[in-house]
Amino acid sequence: MINAAIDRLCRLIDILIGLALAVMVVLVFGNVLLRYVFNSGIAVSEEVSRWLFVWLCFMGAVVALKEGAHLGTDMLVSRLPVAGKKVCLVLGHLLMLYITWLFLAGSWQQARINMDMEAPVTGAPMGIFYASGVVFSVLAGILLLFQLVRVLMGQVSDSELVMIKESEEQAELEALQAELAHGHAQGDGAGANPSGGTAKGPRS
Template identity: 35%
Template sequence: MAYIINKLFRLVDIILVICIISMVVMVFGNVVMRYGFHSGFPVSDELSRFCFFWVIFLGVISTSRDQRHLSVDTVQQLLPRLSRKICWGITQLLVMVCCVLMFYGFWLQHELFVDDPAPVSGIPLLLVYGVIYISSGSMALIYIYNIFRLFMNKVSEDEYSMAPGGKKKSEEIDAEIE
């Protein structure tokens, strides 16, 4: 099971790299064409924006897995051990609820994007914004797993001592799955 999960996260990382490289090539190529040849590649602006959108929403999956989101934990560090653990659990629950709401909210708007093409490239916007399903669904599963680990008492003190998730590496989490 851990092997499959690792391969899926590796696929997310590969897609992130492809999107970032595509953005750099399209924007740089468009700048060279505009200033060097007084022409342009009109679709590059739109496609680079779409790649940026995918980078944001797929990047959130990677940071959620390793719990590397930016956070301010000043108050949490002052709490006693049990209170930090409770605070960590509440945080995981609230983020999971937000992910479910994001998934549901996009589900309600799904019909708007099915037949709506992008203005320049003509790509169906569902292909662009459909990454919200992947991102919110994956994040919700990650946070459900974290809540499950909390109730099974498999969350280390190091992990919930630093908001939102501590220093635990994805390799350590994979070892727990096996």
């Protein structure tokens, strides 16, 4: 049930991100067109686009956190036993929760301080700009807590113990390198005779 609610939330965020991108395209492209054709522009275009871009980034980060698409490497963790992977996963979540708490505290302070300040063009409270960090921190904290509880209760499969996955291109490259190395090893073994010398063909 909780998984379904999180999936619906992420789909809603994806829709909002798409709408934000559409509004940004209309504002920016329309502003450029108006300036070149009519020598005028949309006054709020730059400010609203900047605010939408910030909110878009933070909301996209929530979806990336849920899907494990944030930056990272599995070079070490993927080679650990299951117990080691669980320990690293728990430690990683605890560190991320602490950093998320710090981010929430800072964003909340900035939002409160700037709530009485007006944006220069739209006149909207500047606290809305910093509230993006508050919303991100709350949603990210909920996701991290839910994932941590699943790990501690043993509800995570072995394939989910590595949060970060290498890209498909990297995985294909590593598989190709392993195949080539295996092929070279077989070729070297076939080119040598049991006595250690080089195999020779029959003399005419």
